[in-house]
Amino acid sequence: MGWLNIYAAVYNEDHQSIMDMTQRYGKQLIWILMASFIAITVLIIDSKFYVAFAYVFYAVVIVLLVAVLFFGKEVNGARAWFEIGGFALQPAELGKFVTNLAVAKYISQYNFKMHRFKSLAVLGMLIGIPALLIIAQNDTGSALVYAVFILVFYREGLSGMFLFWGFAAAVLFVLTLIWNEVRLVGFLIFASILAYGIVRQKMKEVVKIVVIFAAILGVVYLFSHMVRPGWSTAMILYVATGISIFIFIIYGIRKRIQPVFWVVLFFVSSLALSRSVSFVYEDVLVAHQRDRIDEVLGIRSDPLGVGYNVNQSKIAIGSGGVTGKGFLKGTQTKFNFVPEQSTDFIFCTVGEEWGFLGTSTVIILFMILLIRLLFLAERQRSRFSRVYGYGVAGILFFHFAINIGMTIGLVPVIGIPLPFFSYGGSSLWSFTFLLFIFLRLDASRMEILR
Amino acid sequence: MVDSNAKRTYLIAAIFLVVAVMYLIRLFTLQVVDTSYKLSATNNVVRRIVNYPARGLVYDRKGTLLVYNQAAYDVLVTPRELQPFDTLNFCNITGVTKEELKEQLQKAKDYSYFKPSVIIKQLSAQRYAILQEQLYKFSGFFVQTRTLREYPQKIASHVLGYVGEVNQQMIKKDPYYETGDYAGITGLEKSYEKELRGKKGVNYLMVDVHNRIKGSFQNGRYDTTAVIGENVVTSLDADLQRYGEKLMQGKAGSIVAIEPSTGEVLTLVSSPTYDPNLLVGRDRGEHYLALARDTLNPLFNRALMAQYPPGSTFKMVNALIGLQEGVLTPYTRYACHYGYTVGNYHMGCHHDTVFTLSGSIAESCNAYYAQEFRSILENPKYPDVRQAYDTWRKYVMSFGFGRTLGTDFPNELKGFVPSSNFYEKYVFKGSRWRALPIISLAIGQGELGITPLQLANYAATLANRGYYYIPHIVKKIQNENIPTRFTERHYTDIDTTQFPKIIEGMEEVLKPGGTAAMSRIPGITMCGKTGTAQNPHGADHSVFMAFAPADHPKIAISVYVENGVWGARYAAPIASLMIEKYLTDSISSGRKWLEKRMMEANLLEPKKPKKKAPAETETTVSSTTNKTPERDTVPPKEIAVKRDSLVIQEDTIN
């Protein structure tokens, strides 16, 4: 199915020969044949082999990732490919399943405890090293995939707080970018007071706090108005908040109310995080990364510049309607309105030619696959297989969410492929390895692998 | 093995599902609810029409239009939309043969079924009008308007350059271009491409199956408007340029004239030239091939790229260096006894007298400069000849020789002033440096290579008494200032106080007894210098440089006439006519005969059929490396150094 879509995306009546090596779909067919070969090989090999050689694979791929920095071919500003006889091999793609194997092997060790410092440090390194090497190749998108391992760790006992704080940090990140400072600080004050209220369950106290805070704010406002007219609204808010926090802490110490300190800590750390986000955003991110995020958040709209791909992709998908224009009938994708359509924007072709029926089918099929993977993972007797299974599901989910999200304008443009759909041998192989190793592990699920 | 974390599966699954449901909702709104993204239900297609803006116009310094645009119409076809049509009718309307049409259609299909390709280029306006009326009969075809350059004055082809289709390299370098776009390939069109081209616009139009335009796509949301190119005023004087091209008829060579007070190029003639209109339109390729095959190499811009030895015009450089270094004064005397002889070395000349500085310039005495140049190289100030040579070279380079000047002409060449390493490698080869083996530099011969543009800049430097402005062709750009590097003075390493000492001699060149006395313009004091550039492939080249009027110079000029033998024979009269024309706008009746003779002179046919290849540094190097070391051993008479001063007598006899 994925192959048919690539065929449609680059279809051209002059090249009737499907086997034409110069065409992308011709190449993709060869990739598919080789992938089938890989799948069969993977299934034949004993599952103990993967456990035994997990670290070796990992080491080999790390070496390749380092080598590609020096000997790789540069394409679109990313030095990430080895070119071998007309086919491009991307080691970053292989990084995913070997990292998954290594993580599974480490977690399945006898005596493994998630919350030991050493465990967290080793796991952090296992996913951090390939991620950093891939960032060094200027391919930040592919590196982000490694963040998904947090789901795996969560399943294996990582505190839910990590997940929660990760989510909260993400929300804060977005809010920092789309809201101005005053609004953000206001929101944090509101959230802090609300949290305090929920913990303390005392309405009177909350009302008192609000009144005191409002009074302090009023005094500071008047003070600034008469003595220091140059103060900005944010400055006034900061001063008022600072005084309030001071009073609040004294109040907490006097009455020995512990939640006071937690709420203050929450407020201060959130604020610090938000400030550092805007610093990272303005000073660390490269302009085009910033532009892509801005575009999705609607901070700036530029349909012919940065937003061009996304807009064209939305038009292509939107023009598909309910049933689509039919296989090979898409005009938007044919006219190359959508750049990169056979790689990262392949979902456009689905949307345009098969309509909503096609897109929803793809999403539902993906969901069935992912949920099924989760439950397959859960029924494994050996911890290695289970961790690996979760890794597979997580990685596939991440690609699915980011790739489709970007074609419909919900996620910034990050160039990562849609599993089993996008053109590209490395990614197809990598997903084949990823999935079929798990199937092989599943076949021997009754054994304890270590 | 049951563990307490097993339930966490559900949370993870829930996260997956939430994302999936969000996406489904989004897709539902995009594809089903929101109709703004939908094209109409029929087989409508979106056609991308590029609006090519008119390129900027080009004027001369007095406002004469040099380049404008004419409309041209390209017929394009999208193979997928083709339907059976009356080919005979189509061929009649467009004037192509059935075979051509077939071939072009096949090419278009080979290229792409979905993307349009041009099948007929530059249709005339009349044919376009008929085709437009009947276009509904020809599904899949459409017409795109673009503009072509037209050159009403038919002059200055080398300065203006031409416009051509972009190649893959250019597309790679600048993403603005797409296949089929036009861009400046040479000359001004290339240097000021960014200003002249404007900005393309794009319209997306909805077209139905009957090839009718139904309106703009998405109300023109994705359309961009074209921006017309900026106009450029050049510093060229069209009248002078035309006159120069006329004078150079039948001769190979070049004229470069500069306004010394600004560095503006007034005239740049490279002869033989061609009508710039030849490289426009449908027959461009054919004409280009014919020009490229021409043995006289009309596409080669001699003014910027030919590198000749400067000959005796170089003597003032040596004089100025001598003055600056303190080895020469205006009263320094050197004798000439039919040349300069040391041991068995002899450099020929034709005086038997003693000269001071101005006389040596006026009569172009070789012996004077041989001795003067020796005094520079053997200056006791320096430990050896090599270091004296390095100093000398530094002075020479400060005149703009041996390096590019940084003009706004593409393809400007450096010329050649040998480094001391060069002589060490090919001449001295480890032996002690002496002045004699390189003494031909004294009279601008030997290994020197200088372009006509550099020579003209040198004339402008002398006219300004010590500085120049980088020569440039642009005077004004519509919305921008000209680059600041064109408005800064560049001083040579010679003090400005030294210059007046040589000017007197240059004035005498055109007075009775001077080498170019015949080219004197009544009523105008002109300073000049004749020269002869040695040519190992045939008759020597005639060289002349000048500026006028002497006191407040308005024009500085260099003229090269290939195979013109002596500076005074062709180059000096041509330069004087150019100056007279520019300063007085006419030629005085007493000099009409000279004008006639210059225009009618034809040096192209009887000479060697195989022309000298564009003077490349390499050929100069290889030919001289063999020759130079032998000089000392060759019998004196054979080193015939060209004699400028005899020319007067010869020419007056004629």
Ligand SMILES: [Zn+2]
């Ligand atoms: Zn002499």
